[in-house]
Structures are given as C-alpha cells and as structure tokens.
Amino acid sequence: MVLDNLGGSLRGALKKIASATRVDKPLVEETVREIQRALLQADVNVKLVMNLSNSIKERALSEKPAPGMNPREHVINIVYQELINLVGRSSDVGLKKQTIMLVGLQGSGKTTTAAKLATFFQRKGLRTAVICADTFRAGAYDQLKALCERQGIFFYGEKGNPDAPQVALDGLEAARRYDVKIVDTAGRHALESDLIQEMEDIHKVVNADHKLLVMDAALGQQASEQARAFNQSIGITGVIITKLDGTAKGGGALSAVAETKTSVAFIGVGETPSDLEKFEADRFISRLLGMGDIKTLIERAQEINVEEEVDVEALMRGKFNLKDMYKQMEAMNKMGPLKQIMQMLPIGGLGLELSDKEYQVTKDRLDKYKVIMDSMTDEELEDPKIITANRIKRVSRGSGTPPELVRELLKSHQAMQKALKGMRGGMGKMNMKRLMKKMGPMKG
Numbered sequence: 001m002v003l004d005n006l007g008g009s010l011r012g013a014l015k016k017i018a019s020a021t022r023v024d025k026p027l028v029e030e031t032v033r034e035i036q037r038a039l040l041q042a043d044v045n046v047k048l049v050m051n052l053s054n055s056i057k058e059r060a061l062s063e064k065p066a067p068g069m070n071p072r073e074h075v076i077n078i079v080y081q082e083l084i085n086l087v088g089r090s091s092d093v094g095l096k097k098q099t100i101m102l103v104g105l106q107g108s109g110k111t112t113t114a115a116k117l118a119t120f121f122q123r124k125g126l127r128t129a130v131i132c133a134d135t136f137r138a139g140a141y142d143q144l145k146a147l148c149e150r151q152g153i154f155f156y157g158e159k160g161n162p163d164a165p166q167v168a169l170d171g172l173e174a175a176r177r178y179d180v181k182i183v184d185t186a187g188r189h190a191l192e193s194d195l196i197q198e199m200e201d202i203h204k205v206v207n208a209d210h211k212l213l214v215m216d217a218a219l220g221q222q223a224s225e226q227a228r229a230f231n232q233s234i235g236i237t238g239v240i241i242t243k244l245d246g247t248a249k250g251g252g253a254l255s256a257v258a259e260t261k262t263s264v265a266f267i268g269v270g271e272t273p274s275d276l277e278k279f280e281a282d283r284f285i286s287r288l289l290g291m292g293d294i295k296t297l298i299e300r301a302q303e304i305n306v307e308e309e310v311d312v313e314a315l316m317r318g319k320f321n322l323k324d325m326y327k328q329m330e331a332m333n334k335m336g337p338l339k340q341i342m343q344m345l346p347i348g349g350l351g352l353e354l355s356d357k358e359y360q361v362t363k364d365r366l367d368k369y370k371v372i373m374d375s376m377t378d379e380e381l382e383d384p385k386i387i388t389a390n391r392i393k394r395v396s397r398g399s400g401t402p403p404e405l406v407r408e409l410l411k412s413h414q415a416m417q418k419a420l421k422g423m424r425g426g427m428g429k430m431n432m433k434r435l436m437k438k439m440g441p442m443k444g
Contacts, residue, residue, distance in 0.1 A: 006251065007288045009038030010083075014076055014289065023071040028060045035079065042251030043220045048086060048258065056082050080289065084281045088257050091238040091265035091279060093210055095124050099172070099181045101206050102240075103199055103230055104214035106187035109242035111140055113214050113268060114184040115147035116276035117240070120266070121180045122153060123274070129178040131171030132157035133202055135164045136186035144184060151273050154178060165201045172206065183208065196233050203234045210237045212265055215253045217243045223256035231260040238265030240276075245269045323381035325413055326373045329366055368401060369409045375399040384410055 013034035020027055032053050039049045056078055065074035093100070100117070104110045111134065118128040130148050132155070134140040141157045148155035156171040168183050175181045183206055188195040203211065213236045215223055230236055239260065241253045244267050257264055264279040373381060375398035380387050387395070387410060396403040 006038055006042040007290065009041070010035060010079075010288060011290045013038065014079060017072050017075050020072060023060075023075055025061060028057060028075065031075070031079075032057050032060075039251060043255075044086070044251035045221075045224065045255040045258070048255050052082050052086050055085075076289075080285060083285045083288070087254050087281050087284060088263045090281050091263040093212070093238055093265045093278075095121070095126060097126075097179045098209040099183065099206060100210045100212060101183045101185065101203065101208035101234075102212055102214055103185050103234070103236075104187055105216075105226060106137065108187060108214045108216045108219075109268060110134075110187055110214040111144050111184060112147065113240055113242055113266075113276065114144060114182050115151065115153070116268065116273055117266065118148065118153045118180070118182055119151050119273040120276050120278070122151065126179040127154075127177070128180045128182065129154040129156065129171075129175035131155075131168060131175065131181065131183045133164045133168040133171065133183050134186040135162050135167060136188070140184075140186070147273070164198055165205045168202050169205045196229070199230070199234055210265070211235060212238045212240050213260070214240045214242060215256065217241050217250040217253050219256075220252040223252040227256040227260050236260040236262055238262050240264075240266045240268070241279075242268035245271075245275070321382050322373055322376065322384050322413055323378070325416070326370065326381065329370060368405060369412070372399045372401055372406055372409050384413060 013031050016034075017023065017027065017031055035056065036049055036053050039052070040046065059078045059082075060075045063074070063078070065071055069077065102110055102114055102117075114130050118130050121128045130144060130153055132141050132144045134144075135158075141159045145155050145157060154175060156174045158167045158170065161167055164186060168185075171183065172181060183202065185199060185202055186195070211234050213227060213230050215226065219226065227236065227239070239253070239257050239262065241250065241264060244250055254264065264281075266276050267279050267284070269275050269277055372395060375395045376387075380391065380395075392403050392406045395406050399406070
C-alpha cells in the first residue's frame with residue numbers, strides 16, 4: 001500500500017474517535033499526539049507536523065459540527081482536510097501538448113519513471129515520445145529504449161554522444177509531431193556542480209513546460225535539501241515520488257514539496273508500466289485513511305475497457321451471479337495487484353487491513369475459485385441457488401478441489417454481494433458515504 005505504516009497508524013488514531021461515545025478535549029489531545037507520532041515516524045518535517053497538530057486541535061475544540069454531522073464525523077473530517085493541506089494542492093500537469101523534463105539523483109527511479117509517465121499519457125490518448133538525454137550513466141540508453149519499445153512508445157537517443165543538451169535538442173526535433181515529449185536527464189550520486197550545470201544547459205535548450213523532480217520515497221529528511229537545490233537551479237514545477245508501494249516512510253519526500261512551493265504531480269505505486277498515478281490530494285488521503293478511492297478504481301477500469309467486460313454499477317450494487325463474479329475477477333487481474341484494488345474499496349471501518357501474506361492467500365484462493373467456476377455449467381453460473389449437494393460433488397471432481405472449497409466459493413459469493421451492498425451504507429455507526437459527501441466532491 002501507499003505508505004503502509006503511516007496509513008495504519010493514522011487509521012488507528014481515528015478509530016478511537018470513530019468508536020468513542022463522547023468526543024472531549026482529552027480524546028482530541030490523545031488523537032493529535034498519535035497523529036504527531038505517526039507523521040514524525042514517517043519523516044514528515046517537524047515544523048509541518050506541529051502546524052498541522054495545532055490546527056487540528058484548535059479546529060476540533062472550537063468549531064461546531066456542520067448540520068447533520070456528529071462530533072465524531074466532525075473531528076475525522078478536520079483531520080482529513082488538514083492532511084490534504086499538508087500534502088499540498090494537486091499539480092497542474094494536464095492532458096495536453098507539452099514538454100516535460102525529468103531531473104533527480106541517481107537511483108531515484110528516473111529512467112523507469114520516464115517510461116511510466118509516457119505510458120500514462122499514451123493511455124490517455126496522447127501521442128508520446130521519450131528522449132534519452134542521460135549520457136552519463138552506462139546502460140541508460142539501452143534501458144530506456146527497451147522500456148519504451150515494450151510499450152510501443154517513440155524513443156530517441158544518441159548512443160555514445162556525450163553532449164546531453166544537443167541530444168535533447170535533436171530529440172525534440174525528431175519528436176516534433178508528438179503531443180507529449182518527455183526528456184530524461186542524467187542523475188548522480190550527490191548534488192555535484194557538474195550535474196547542476198548540465199541540468200541548466202539542458203533546461204535552456206528544452207524550455208520545458210514542466211520540470212518534474214523524481215524523488216525516492218525512502219529519501220527521508222534529505223529530500224528537502226535535494227528539492228531546494230534543484231528548484232534554485234531550474235525552477236521545479238512538480239514532484240514525482242517513486243516507490244510508494246512499499247513500506248517506505250515517504251513523509252520526507254511528501255513534505256519536501258513545500259521546499260519547491262509546487263505540488264506532487266505523480267506517485268509511483270508499483271513496478272509495472274501502469275503503476276504511476278496522477279496525484280490527487282483528496283484521493284490520496286482518502287486511501288491513506290482507509291476510506292477508499294472509488295474514482296481511481298473506476299478510472300483504471302475505464303482505461304482497460306473493463307466496462308465492456310463487466311457492469312461496474314452491478315459491482316457497486318452487489319447484484320451479480322457467479323458468471324459476473326468470474327468476469328469481475330478477470331477484470332481485477334487486469335487492473336493491477338489485488339492489494340492495490342482492495343485498498344481502493346471503502347470496506348468496513350476505516351479500511352480493510354491485511355498483511356502481505358494474507359493478500360497472497362486471498363489471491364491464491366481466488367485463482368482456485370476460477371478453476372472451480374470453469375467446472376460449472378452456464379446454468380449454475382447464472383443461478384448459483386440451483387447448486388445442490390450432488391452438483392457440488394460433480395464440480396469438486398471436475399475441478400480437482402475438495403467439496404468444502406466449492407461450498408466456500410458459494411458462501412464467498414453471497415458474502416461479496418452483502419459486502420458490496422454495504423459499501424453504499426456506512427462504516428459501522430458512522431455513515432461514510434454521508435461523511436465523504438460533507439468533505440466535498442472528489443476532484444478529478
């Protein structure tokens with residue numbers, strides 16, 4: 001998950017509020033202290049943490065809940081809003097014709113991010129080209145060329161030419177017919193003066209619409225120094241944070257955005273070319289707090305044409321048979337890792353928390369379910385209620401699985417129907433749908 005440790009700690013703090021019978025000053029102060037600890041452990045800048053803590057405490061104790069919102073929802077809403085303010089506004093890198101220059105230290109994931117970013121724009125219908133102006137790192141040309149070719153993306157580079165600014169200029173000319181041109185530049189192990197000079201020289205000839213700093217989520221407090229140096233050199237317009245799919249602290253990279261006075265543009269959440277998401281502060285915090293991210297889930301479904309395979313509205317209503325369930329499982333496999341998909345669903349309390357081992361067990365079990373459904377007739381898939389004990393034995397033999405697993409599948413289907421219907425209700429005593437509505441519409 002995105003910032004596993006931080007998300008778990010924040011959800012733990014908010015669950016005390018959600019289950020409280022009475023919200024008073026001691027409870028608010030205790031919650032604020034837990035939020036402070038969570039953010040500091042995630043390497044968020046101390047000054048930012050204290051400002052956020054003071055704001056939450058002051059608002060929670062002085063502001064009155066909005067009409068129809070109880071005190072518990074009121075405090076959670078304040079935390080949600082203040083965390084959005086902490087990570088900053090969303091970037092203005094839009095879906096339009098533009099030139100993007102990527103900069104960063106070596107090891108930040110810049111080269112793979114260049115290919116991911118190109119894939120992102122290509123999936124949105126824009127013709128995209130990647131220019132390799134990294135003439136320093138051995139293998140950068142071959143790596144980026146292979147990544148682009150794999151995704152059918154136009155690539156330009158001049159292997160063996162050490163003149164990075166000239167390569168960038170030649171690349172822009174070669175890619176002039178393309179909508180989005182992404183220029184990948186060289187990194188170093190530290191902020192050497194020659195790196196900064198080369199950045200400035202490339203910047204002069206590229207004249208990019210956006211200069212995006214690619215930053216490793218695990219960088220910690222050093223992130224601020226890095227952001228400051230690059231910003232003073234060429235004027236950063238946004239930040240891409242990579243490797244947020246692990247348990248990296250990540251808070252240092254997030255808070256470093258304040259150094260550039262810009263915003264997070266994209267976040268890397270996995271290894272595949274599609275694992276780069278446009279950063280939306282409200283969606284990010286919603287997922288971090290376990291409130292789900294239905295809009296991103298639907299966008300992923302639309303990108304791979306899931307709507308042609310399965311009725312997404314039926315998924316939300318929980319009204320589907322085994323055949324529909326099978327199609328939805330197939331669609332989920334295309335949309336990304338099971339863990340990412342499940343964390344976009346606001347299932348239960350303040351989010352469904354499973355360990356990596358539990359997610360793997362779940363994935364293995366779903367794979368077996370598909371084998372079982374392959375052994376069912378169309379009639380059984382369309383109406384699971386007709387599956388009797390004798391039919392269970394036949395399906396068991398045909399799929400090579402024990403009868404207990406077949407019965408478990410049928411129970412899981414019923415439970416999934418009930419759970420998905422419950423998504424339209426609330427989070428226990430709290431109505432999450434109503435709470436999210438009061439927090440304001442998702443921006444997208």
